[in-house]
Amino acid sequence: MIRETEVDGVQTLLARKSGPLVAGLTFRVGRAxxxxxxxxxxxxxxxxxxxxxxxxDYHYNGATGSVVTHFHMQGSPDDIARYLNGVCAALAxxxxxxxxxxxxxxRTEAAGRKRGVNDSLPLWRYGAQGYxxxxxxxxxxxxxxxxxxRRWAATWFTRQNAVLWIASDRVPxxxxxxxxxxVRRPVPRPSSALPTTPxxxxxRVNGVVYDTxxxxxxxxxxFSAVLEREMYRSLRQDGGYSYVASTSYDPxxxxxxxxxxxxxxxxxxxxxxLGGFVDxxxxxxxxxxxxxxxxxxxxxxxxxxxxxxxxxxRLPGAAMNALTGQPNQPGEQLLDEIRAVTADDVRAxxxxxxxxxxxxxxxxxxxxxxxxxPAPTFSTSxxxxxxxxxxxxxxxxxxxxxxxxxxxxxxxxxxxxxxECAVALAWPDGGRHLIGLDGIAVRVEPTLYAVPPDxxxxxxxxxxxxxxxxxxxxxxxxxxxPSAGQTITSASPAAKRGPATTAGLVVLIVLAxxxxxxxxxxxxxxxxxxxVANPDDAILRDPVTYTMFGVTLAVTIGFxxxxxxxxxxxxxx
Amino acid sequence: xxxxxxxxxxxPAPIFDPYAGYSEPRMLADAAKAGDWRAVDAGFARLTxxxxxxxxxxxxxxxxxxxxxxxxxxxxPTSVLAGTLLASRLITDGWDIRTGSWGKxxxxxxxxxxxxxxxxxxxxLIEVTAxxxxxxxxxxxxxxxxxxxxxxxxxxxxxxxxxxxxxxxxQEAMVQQLCPKWSGSYEAMHGFAVxxxxxxxxxxxxxxxxxxxxxxxxxxxxxDEGGPAAAAYLARHDVQGELRWAAEHSVxxxxxxxxxxxxxxxxxxxxAFSLAExxxxxxxxxxxxxxAGNYADDDSWRYLGDEHAExxxxxxxxxxxxxxx
Numbered sequence: 001m002i003r004e005t006e007v008d009g010v011q012t013l014l015a016r017k018s019g020p021l022v023a024g025l026t027f028r029v030g031r032a033x034x035x036x037x038x039x040x041x042x043x044x045x046x047x048x049x050x051x052x053x054x055x056x057d058y059h060y061n062g063a064t065g066s067v068v069t070h071f072h073m074q075g076s077p078d079d080i081a082r083y084l085n086g087v088c089a090a091l092a093x094x095x096x097x098x099x100x101x102x103x104x105x106x107r108t109e110a111a112g113r114k115r116g117v118n119d120s121l122p123l124w125r126y127g128a129q130g131y132x133x134x135x136x137x138x139x140x141x142x143x144x145x146x147x148x149x150r151r152w153a154a155t156w157f158t159r160q161n162a163v164l165w166i167a168s169d170r171v172p173x174x175x176x177x178x179x180x181x182x183v184r185r186p187v188p189r190p191s192s193a194l195p196t197t198p199x200x201x202x203x204r205v206n207g208v209v210y211d212t213x214x215x216x217x218x219x220x221x222x223f224s225a226v227l228e229r230e231m232y233r234s235l236r237q238d239g240g241y242s243y244v245a246s247t248s249y250d251p252x253x254x255x256x257x258x259x260x261x262x263x264x265x266x267x268x269x270x271x272x273x274l275g276g277f278v279d280x281x282x283x284x285x286x287x288x289x290x291x292x293x294x295x296x297x298x299x300x301x302x303x304x305x306x307x308x309x310x311x312x313x314r315l316p317g318a319a320m321n322a323l324t325g326q327p328n329q330p331g332e333q334l335l336d337e338i339r340a341v342t343a344d345d346v347r348a349x350x351x352x353x354x355x356x357x358x359x360x361x362x363x364x365x366x367x368x369x370x371x372x373x374p375a376p377t378f379s380t381s382x383x384x385x386x387x388x389x390x391x392x393x394x395x396x397x398x399x400x401x402x403x404x405x406x407x408x409x410x411x412x413x414x415x416x417x418x419x420e421c422a423v424a425l426a427w428p429d430g431g432r433h434l435i436g437l438d439g440i441a442v443r444v445e446p447t448l449y450a451v452p453p454d455x456x457x458x459x460x461x462x463x464x465x466x467x468x469x470x471x472x473x474x475x476x477x478x479x480x481x482p483s484a485g486q487t488i489t490s491a492s493p494a495a496k497r498g499p500a501t502t503a504g505l506v507v508l509i510v511l512a513x514x515x516x517x518x519x520x521x522x523x524x525x526x527x528x529x530x531x532v533a534n535p536d537d538a539i540l541r542d543p544v545t546y547t548m549f550g551v552t553l554a555v556t557i558g559f560x561x562x563x564x565x566x567x568x569x570x571x572x573x
Numbered sequence: 574x575x576x577x578x579x580x581x582x583x584x585p586a587p588i589f590d591p592y593a594g595y596s597e598p599r600m601l602a603d604a605a606k607a608g609d610w611r612a613v614d615a616g617f618a619r620l621t622x623x624x625x626x627x628x629x630x631x632x633x634x635x636x637x638x639x640x641x642x643x644x645x646x647x648x649x650p651t652s653v654l655a656g657t658l659l660a661s662r663l664i665t666d667g668w669d670i671r672t673g674s675w676g677k678x679x680x681x682x683x684x685x686x687x688x689x690x691x692x693x694x695x696x697x698l699i700e701v702t703a704x705x706x707x708x709x710x711x712x713x714x715x716x717x718x719x720x721x722x723x724x725x726x727x728x729x730x731x732x733x734x735x736x737x738x739x740x741x742x743x744q745e746a747m748v749q750q751l752c753p754k755w756s757g758s759y760e761a762m763h764g765f766a767v768x769x770x771x772x773x774x775x776x777x778x779x780x781x782x783x784x785x786x787x788x789x790x791x792x793x794x795x796x797d798e799g800g801p802a803a804a805a806y807l808a809r810h811d812v813q814g815e816l817r818w819a820a821e822h823s824v825x826x827x828x829x830x831x832x833x834x835x836x837x838x839x840x841x842x843x844x845a846f847s848l849a850e851x852x853x854x855x856x857x858x859x860x861x862x863x864x865a866g867n868y869a870d871d872d873s874w875r876y877l878g879d880e881h882a883e884x885x886x887x888x889x890x891x892x893x894x895x896x897x898x
Contacts (some may be wrong), residue, residue: 027593239731271725282703286651368688370720371696 002311002318002328003169008177009159011322017312023080024072024316025087025177026163028323029156030065032131032188035424036435037467040106040138041152042069047102048149049090049157053083062221065254066134067187068320077172084164088178090556091157095147100169103141110137117360118209118260124201124375125211125358127193127439128422131252139423143469158182163319167312187253193376193438198357200372202365207242207264208277209360212353216257216326218337219306219345223353224259225251225297226289226346230280231263240274241269251317253324259353270362285354289345294343300339305331379415379440382406388449390480398442398449400459405434405442424463428473430456431480434463445480515556523549584888587862587869589881591833594866598629610645610655611618618655624833627710627742641697646697656701657711666719668836671721673875675754675796678702691718702735709743712736716746720755741834744769744782752789763815769820778834780823783815784841788873791848793810805842816845817854824861831865840870840884847887856895857890 003014010025029042046062046069053060060083061071073083119135126132159179166172190213214220224247231245244264249255265273283289304310310331321328329337357376359367368374385401386409399406404417416436425433430453434446444451444459460468592598598619604612613633620626634642639662646652646659667690671683679687695718701722712735719729729750736743744766751765752756766786773779787807795803806812823829824838843858862869874880 241727241731269727270730272727275719275724275728278699279703282699286700286703288703365725369692369695369718369724370699371692 001330002314005171007164007171008179010164010177010179011167012161012164012171013318013328014166014169014171014314015311015315016169016339017308017309020074021077021080021166021168021172022072022074022312022315023084023164023166023168023172023535024070024319025084026071026165026316026319026323027069027157028067028161028185028187029069031133032066032134033156033185034140035467036128036133036136036139037469038140038144038148038152039133039136039423040141041144041148042156043138044099044102044106044141044144045091045094045149045152045157045524046071047106048089048094048096048098051095051098051102052086052090063343070316072316077168078174080166081172081174085176085178086176087568088176091153092178092180093513094146094149094153096149098490099144099146099149103144103291106138106141106559110371114196117205117207118211118262120203121209121260121358121360123260123439124199124212124360125194126191127437128435129437130188130191131379132191132193132439139425139469141470142192143466154180155182156185161323163322165315165319167309167315184323184325190252190254190256191437194358195376196373198354198372200359200367201375201377202361202363205360205362207244207262207270207362208273210261210277210281210357212259212357213252213256214259214349214352214356216251216255217349218334219341220259220349221249222294222297222338222341223284223346223349224327225300226293227259227261227281227284227350229290229293229296230284231277232262234280235263235276239269239272241265241273251320252327253320253326265362271365274361274365274367276365281350281354284347284350287343289343289346291343293446294341294346298338298341302335304340305335326434350570376438376440378412379406379438382408382413382415383417386455388451388455390482391448391450398444398451400444400451402462404462405444405459407442413439414442416440418462418464420465421463424468426460426468426470427479428470429479431474432456432459434459443480446478447481460562515552515559519549519552519556536548575835580699583727584863584885584892585867586881586885587867587888589869589871589884591836591868591870592625592628592632593868595628595833595842597625597832598632601629602632605633605637605641606660608641610636610641614652614654623709623737623740624742627713628833630657630661631665634658635665637662639666650700651704653701653705653708653711656697657708657714659695660694660701660711660714662716663697665688667691667694668721671841672860687758688722691721694718694788695722695839706735707737707806709736709740710721713743713746716743716750719745720746720750720781723756726750726761727756739769739773739777739779741778741781741837744779745785748785748789752786753793754789759790767815770822773823774828775822776830778823778828778832778838780819780839781834781841783819784838784845785846785873787812787816788841788848788876791845804848804850807845808851813846813849813851813854818843820854820858824858833870836865836868837872841873843891844873844887847891852891852893852895854895855891859891 001015005012005014031042034041043064046064049071050060050062059075060071063070063072071084071087074081121135122132123135128136157179158181159177161180161184162177162179164177198261214223228245228247231242231247232320235242235245242263242265244262247259247261249257249259261277263273263277307313314331318328357372359372361367366374383399383401383404383406385399387397387399390396391396395409397408399408403419404415404421406415416434420437422435422437425506430446433441434444435441444456446456597616601613601616604616617626617629620629637658642655642659642662646655649655667687670690671679671687695715698711698718700714701708702715712732715732716729719725719732729747733743733747748762748766751753751762753759753762763786766782769782770780791803791807794806820842824835824842829835839858843855843862846855846858869884871880871884874884877883877887
């Protein structure tokens, strides 16, 4: 049973648990509340609030999600009190001296983060705003000032916009939550970048990724689990097309939940994974649902919810429910709801899921045959304005107008209107990268188009206040140069040149150089040998010596050819 | 083997319909033409033989008015029969727009209309096979769609794997799928055909897969290198050996019984042997067809142009030369 109380005006949830004490302070703010031009501000604030904790021996952490931010820790009641008191104190008086340092740490964290195959789906579904922002890097970091952070803290990190949760039946003595007054903030309304669903897009993935939004319910939860079992059976066990086949169910905070499904593909089986996935979704939609699957999902739920410490385990989720205005039902009631789910309920969710589906398929495949419409990769219109020809492709033109910028090639266009510009990344060399709220991007590169500097200045003045984000100067090699075959790029994030290729190239050059020196030495020895004058030198004119010379020469050539090939591929990428 | 028929010049024209002896498909087509869905539905409920059922679906789908099939499918969205009939018709209409030309000769507008027809058919069949995965015809039609829309070799194989074993129409579709003109390869196509024969019970008509694969091979050589090279391919010792082996395992096996599939088999073997100028072997197949009621399947003969005239001409030549020794 989760008990509710209050600590210094902060709504508090308590549920007993054995073992070490766990507690957390959760705020109703996350990446979906940011804009692309402030993206990263919540995460940066979370880091600053935790900095004073330093490297201590207890376990604490912070986590910035889509609509909530957690500060949580495990330790003694005293540790917990000290930790949370410290978080509140730091929020009131942010260590601004650490600002640039923490920005750097966040950039390092982002560089080391492994991108998942499903990371891009929110961008395609919601665009470059709200729930879509989790697909993007923390682009706002360079322009965030101490004032921005103080305002953010005062708006979101307030007494009314927080929930404290403790896995214990009592509040640790000495815990004081000094937070400013504010209001409980509603979750953002979802935006949409998809004119119609079901929709699909393609990218460099090895398999199929799917997500959909359904009303949050026990039936939707069972649907997600049944879908996973169906995928495992049909794509892995029976078909042998996939190794990974899994789903997840994540409440969005507004009465809806996202169901995400992922199936990888063995080489040459990508088309079959797509076909198999379309078919198994149809199977659930027409109601051919295995009763054994529902029974198994129920058993798992019973095990999880019968667990003695189930309520303590549910605390972080319960805090999110409380903050987003969603009901927190007792465990027994949740279990009853799961038990009551019928095959027909699951079928109804499958119908709802299909209608809202977004499918990511491997490059080269499409899903129109299965009834999925292509998600927009181009804009429906271009802006009026002055056109600047591309230095490398006669058909390509950059239009800068009073309302925005467009790239046009006669057939397609991509447009960012200033009024709907989410961010304008700016480099000192004049390069600009505009991303619209719909996720469609236009790159303005003076090296590629003959754009005069006054037009760049006009562009900078036209984008919404605060959306211009200055970037550090680029390496000359990072500034695009004219090359044949430049085309309009779509909203999909461009593939980057990997550091692995660079490392490989260096290794190959070093190996080629070492072997080259050995070859030269070997050759020199053979040439300088004088068997007539010195009988000992006879061995140096032996076939074995010549063979050795040949081998080292061949290996040198091998490494050199390898290096040239890698370098060419690197340039092509 | 049956003795040859005398007076070859006076032979009657063959009946180019292996199902001519079956009245149900005709009756169902008449009912569909008359717009009597109840009679169609009830009639199909009595058709249990998958081959006859498959044939009947194609016949009914093409005989009925298209709006009748669309109305029925809309009125009975859960009926697998209504869905399959509509899809079958959409595929035929789509292919009529595309025409049987080589891909490069099909216009943009033709491709667009063709794709739209196939998309609609596919989405109908996704529902049908989701409701009843045992619908052999629906899966066979989905194989045709996979080929027409180039959905990929692994996807085609996945569809084929859903079909009950030894369902000849699906094997014929797979031979097409695996041939090089549809992004397959000769090795894959012949390998598949040989597997079909090996896996089938002796006397079953599935041996024809080997003949069909060699005819597809012949067609591509004929296009690229001309008639003499194509005929030389079929006359190759190993090709002839494989054709004889497949025929003896299937239509010429003592366990074989005349059936529509058997007619299809003899017709294709006769064509392959006749194109190879192995008149004696061709005559044996032509003769078996003649003795069993003068039925013939003109399907693969379409590659030769006027399929009926070509069949008759080849048969005459085979009987004249094949039995003159």
